[in-house]
Amino acid sequence: MIELIKGKLNEIEEKENIKIIHAVESGSRAWGFPSPDSDYDVRFIYIRPLEDYLKLQPERDVIEWQMDETLDINGWDLQKALRLLYKSNPTLFEWANSPIVYKTTPYFNEVKKEIYSYFSCKSGLYHYLNTAHSNYREYLKRDKVRLKKYFYVVRPILACKWILDKKTPPPMLFSDLVREELDDRMKPVIGELLNIKMKSPEIEEGRRIDPLNLYIEENLEELKSVIDKYEKDYNNSWDGLNRLFMKGISLWNEG
Structure with missing residues (x-):
């Protein structure tokens, strides 16, 4: 290829x-x-x-x-x-x-x-936060959800955390973000979901993962509060x- x-x-x-x-x-x-x-x-x-x-x-x-x-x-x-x-x-x-x-x-x-x-931290933060918000709202709030969409919410959340911590663009590799920014209690949940995704042709619908939804909702609310107060830093x-x-x-x- x-x-x-x-x-x-x-x-x-x-x-x-x-x-x-x-x-x-x-x-x-x-x-x-x-x-x-x-x-x-x-x-x-x-x-x-x-x-x-x-x-x-x-x-x-x-x-x-x-x-x-x-x-x-x-x-x-x-x-x-x-x-x-x-x-x-x-x-x-x-x-x-x-x-x-x-x-x-x-x-x-x-x-x-x-x-x-x-690189503007504020611009990057709003971009990733909005990406996480829109994917969560559209795909992950029902009883049955498209499981792969969890990655399209968790990755931008971790990207926001990276920017807040390091003031640099986040890395592309999800594993780097998980290692540096994901709560230890959520790593087994993400690890299991990741294993399924990489072995399956496509992850179809499955039951909503309530602990992961709770983690997402808590972080979306917390990040919005922090980012709204973040000073502009454009070149x-x-x-x-x-x-x-x-x-x-x-x-x-x-x-």
């Missing part, structure tokens, strides 16, 4: 006339708990030729290449990525921290050095991002 994905990325570069500067896995495989039939969520950042950025009619800044049961491949233009980084979009930090890298460049290493100066300078963008598009002319 890795070779197939790399081949797809080469195909995208050729047919879209772009250069991919970074491509990673972004879903459950990068989080460390794929099911046997999990698809591959491939995400990438790309640049276009300089003249494309000078046209009166802007090029589309997203490429959606393939979405099926096996592959989900899409990417963002560098300009879009850097504009979102200015807003401390958590997606960029996840892509930069993915443990599964399909392709990267020395230039992206320079981007990574600048990325962390744009309001465009200078570093403009420099990175100009250097990025100059790569096209360097071959």
Whole structure:
């Protein structure tokens, strides 16, 4: 699959006339708990030729290449990525921290050095808290629930705890978050659920896990109280991002 994905990325570069500067896995495989039939969520950042950025009619800044049961491949233009980084979009930090890298460049290493100066704890906290809230509200409050959705609630809760403790973007690997941030009393519950998920093609509906729901509800309430009082901590300078963008598009002319 890795070779197939790399081949797809080469195909995208050729047919879209772009250069991919970074491509990673972004879903459950990068989080460390794929099911046997999990698809591959491939995400990438790309640049276009300089003249494309000078046209009166802007090029589309997203490429959606393939979405099926096996592959989900899409990417963002560098300009879009850097504009979102200015807003401390958590997606960029996840892509930069993915443990599964399909392709990267020395230039992206320079981007990574600048990325962390744009990390806003408050923005990250609200993102992960809202993710946990919405998934819990939609999937886990009935008697019968989609068990795999527990991971889509517990992981962002632990990500919030990581940010509060360490003031850095949370790691992608769920095991790192569990080790550092999950209460010891909940580790056997999560461990058993994790074992089921990774051995089963798909976790279907099962009975609600009341101790885990209680843990979630307590933490959602506590985190909201803390985050609402958290001071804003945004980097309001465009200078570093403009420099990175100009250097990025100059790569096209360097071959």
